[in-house]
Amino acid sequence: MDSNRTFAAPRRNVGDPDAAGEHALRGIEAARAADDPFALAICLTARGDAEESAGGRETARGLWVEASDTLRTMDARSRWAYRALRLAFLDVGEGDFDRADRRLAEVERIAAEVISYDLAHAGANLRAVVLAARSRSAEATTALQEVVDSATVPRHRRALAFLALTVCGSGGPVDEGRLAGARRETAGITEPLAREAVGRLLAEVAEWRRTAPGRRYPLHERLTRSPSVLAALC
Known part of the structure; x- marks a missing residue:
């Protein structure tokens, strides 16, 4: 299983994709500030998961594409x-x-x-x-x-x-x-x-x-x- 899916899981598990998305968004901001591409990919994925859960599938696609592009540059296959x-x-x-x-x-x-x-x-x-x-x-x-x-x-x-x-x-x-x-x-x-x-x-x-x-x-x-x-x- 993709362990990154669980990044915002506690909030999604109780039916709160908005809180999960906000949690992931803070992670994205911190990862960009720290110039940490691996953490960024994890947080982008989590934010995308929360968006998809809330029905925002096109937004989720954009976030997953960015996470995918980031991981490809790292050869994290x-x-x-x-x-x-x-x-x-x-x-x-x-x-x-x-x-x-x-x-x-x-x-x-x-x-x-x-x-x-x-x-x-x-x-x-x-x-x-x-x-x-x-x-x-x-x-x-x-x-x-x-x-x-x-x-x-x-x-x-x-x-x-x-x-x-x-x-x-x-x-x-x-x-x-x-x-x-x-x-x-x-x-x-x-x-x-x-x-x-x-x-x-x-x-x-x-x-x-x-x-x-x-x-x-x-x-x-x-x-x-x-x-x-x-x-x-x-």
Whole structure:
């Protein structure tokens, strides 16, 4: 998991993105004054996370781009990749799948180079969302099943993969089993933001299956709606 996400987490955890954003803004000012690019990238990311949580997604994009550019100059590859993942998340929600594909290819390459299992699984989950949005459900299912079956996948990544498999399915006992897997994994998530975001998606998908049987939940469209589900995928 990207540890920088937790910079302003205490305030976001209690539903106060404004306070989280102000906390991060003070950090940005201090980092600029100290000419500390690493701290600046952390604080820009945290401010972007708070903006996204409050619905300010274009502002979040600008902050994440600046954080990404800063980290690229430092050759901080894995940290850069987590910012690219956030930007791909916005691309997917806006329907710009080609741009998301390009970013995710870079994320996947870096995950392989630095041997980051969390980053690799996060990229695979988001790529599966793109595949499903393009009506390539069989490919999405294959990618998601690999995440579910991995011995190294973090719990919140597996929970999201189970949930996305349910979205890609056609109903019936198999999908009920997947939904049960998502519930089981979600119950064990210890990181508050991820648990809240995955739990929110779980409740929405379960309700969708109850009220709109036979229709697939448009997961890609959910990414740029509020409340935020950023922590479920990034």
